[in-house]
Amino acid sequence: KRADAGRVIRMARLEPGDFFGEMTLIEMQNRSATVVAESPTVLYELTAGKLYACYKGDSHAYVLVMQNINRELCRRLRRADNRIAELEILHASE
Numbered sequence: 001k002r003a004d005a006g007r008v009i010r011m012a013r014l015e016p017g018d019f020f021g022e023m024t025l026i027e028m029q030n031r032s033a034t035v036v037a038e039s040p041t042v043l044y045e046l047t048a049g050k051l052y053a054c055y056k057g058d059s060h061a062y063v064l065v066m067q068n069i070n071r072e073l074c075r076r077l078r079r080a081d082n083r084i085a086e087l088e089i090l091h092a093s094e
Helices: 023-027 048-057 060-091
Strands: none
Touching: 023 048, 023 060, 048 060
16 A cells, blocks of 8 residues: 555565455455565456356355455454554553
8 A cells, every 4th residue: 555655555465375356356346455566476367247157157166265255354354453453552652
């Protein structure tokens, strides 16, 4: 993300097998950040249309995809909660 002064803030470092853009699939809004690859990268795209086709054609596969997306969102939310708590502790000690 970009801070108000234009400084780039790294939100996460993704590893092989990680994914991004899942928030857009779920809430149908613009992305919340920009991803920049630091090395050659292979990407696979899952559009909302393809996800809907999966839902219509193979509901079991759709549920598995959504469960995995939701698990990852929960992991990321827990990490964010921990970061917020750490910042609050630092702020309170100042």
